[in-house]
Amino acid sequence: MRTLVISDLHLGSRLERDVLRRPAALERLCAELADVDRLVLLGDTVEMLEGRPRGALADAEPVLRAIGAAMGEDTEVILLPGNHDHALVRPWLRERRSAGKSVGLADRVPLRSNPDLQAMARWLKPARVQVRYPGVRLGEDIWAHHGHYLDRHLVRQPQVPAPAIPEDYERALGTSIAALGAVMAAALPPIIGEPIDRLAGIIRLAGVAALPIADALPGSGLLAPLSAGVLGYQFRRVGLPAMASVNARLGVAEANVLFGHLHRSGPRSRDEPGEWEADGRRLWNSGCWVYEPLLLAGASPPHPYWPGGALLIEDDVITPVGLLDDVDPRELR
Numbered sequence: 074m075r076t077l078v079i080s081d082l083h084l085g086s087r088l089e090r091d092v093l094r095r096p097a098a099l100e101r102l103c104a105e106l107a108d109v110d111r112l113v114l115l116g117d118t119v120e121m122l123e124g125r126p127r128g129a130l131a132d133a134e135p136v137l138r139a140i141g142a143a144m145g146e147d148t149e150v151i152l153l154p155g156n157h158d159h160a161l162v163r164p165w166l167r168e169r170r171s172a173g174k175s176v177g178l179a180d181r182v183p184l185r186s187n188p189d190l191q192a193m194a195r196w197l198k199p200a201r202v203q204v205r206y207p208g209v210r211l212g213e214d215i216w217a218h219h220g221h222y223l224d225r226h227l228v229r230q231p232q233v234p235a236p237a238i239p240e241d242y243e244r245a246l247g248t249s250i251a252a253l254g255a256v257m258a259a260a261l262p263p264i265i266g267e268p269i270d271r272l273a274g275i276i277r278l279a280g281v282a283a284l285p286i287a288d289a290l291p292g293s294g295l296l297a298p299l300s301a302g303v304l305g306y307q308f309r310r311v312g313l314p315a316m317a318s319v320n321a322r323l324g325v326a327e328a329n330v331l332f333g334h335l336h337r338s339g340p341r342s343r344d345e346p347g348e349w350e351a352d353g354r355r356l357w358n359s360g361c362w363v364y365e366p367l368l369l370a371g372a373s374p375p376h377p378y379w380p381g382g383a384l385l386i387e388d389d390v391i392t393p394v395g396l397l398d399d400v401d402p403r404e405l406r
């Protein structure tokens with residue numbers, strides 16, 4: 074069984090940073106999918122936070138149709154909502170809450186809980202689709218989650234209790250992104266003249282990892298801290314420990330935890346392996362499918378923020394791969 078995990082497609086992004094709208098990128102992914110039995114879309118598949126969820130879904134349709142066709146019969150797609158497509162799972166969460174039922178670590182979300190989920194499942198045919206939230210078990214010792222729960226450990230908010238349940242994380246979702254927007258707006262006066270949705274793109278990319286950057290450089294007010302290097306540093310010093318905190322509080326039993334959200338694929342060959350391990354668990358990041366010019370200008374693959382990151386699982390062995398590393402960068406912009 075061959076499983077491919079990809080995340081952070083952000084299909085329908087207003088500035089068209091989602092590379093799968095580019096034929097070269099979509100073709101490369103589809104070629105890979107021909108040999109895949111199971112595809113995991115690990116969150117932020119559709120960009121529903123930019124104020125045009127219907128348009129984003131419409132943009133996602135042809136991409137999902139191509140993915141389903143490339144997968145073919147007797148294959149499966151597991152869809153997990155993240156923070157940018159959290160709306161997909163909200164009706165189900167509300168239903169659970171009103172019924173007084175708790176949420177587990179890998180619950181199955183019925184497609185019928187949301188017409189948008191039903192539409193996505195239809196587009197992905199003939200692959201079978203199941204929706205899981207907030208995580209899914211992918212093997213004896215592998216649990217995958219989009220990673221947005223880690224935001225809770227990056228902002229000064231009421232502490233997450235230890236141990237915690239998914240509801241403790243759900244309660245404050247959204248506030249962190251809003252808080253980040255406020256910090257960025259205050260910290261980046263020199264960026265005036267930069268379109269505001271360009272800024273939104275940076276925020277999306279940085280995730281809440283930008284918050285500690287703003288804290289660490291009070292009054293600097295420069296865009297410079299958002300270079301790939303500093304983001305990478307923040308990812309290792311802040312992002313990875315925050316994800317480890319989520320795993321510890323939720324009591325994740327699996328030894329391997331896959332996540333996306335921060336858009337930084339790894340561990341890569343030059344990464345320090347110890348930074349990706351905590352409490353007996355190993356962390357793996359699936360990267361992203363977004364071309365962010367502010368981070369990638371002048372860069373070339375292999376690069377931790379290069380679009381096309383994925384995690385390949387075969388016989389419970391996990392391998393980070395860069396599926397777009399060989400595609401002409403001009404075809405990704």
Ligand SMILES: [Mn+2]
Pocket residue numbers: 116117155156157219221333334335
């Ligand atoms: Mn995310």
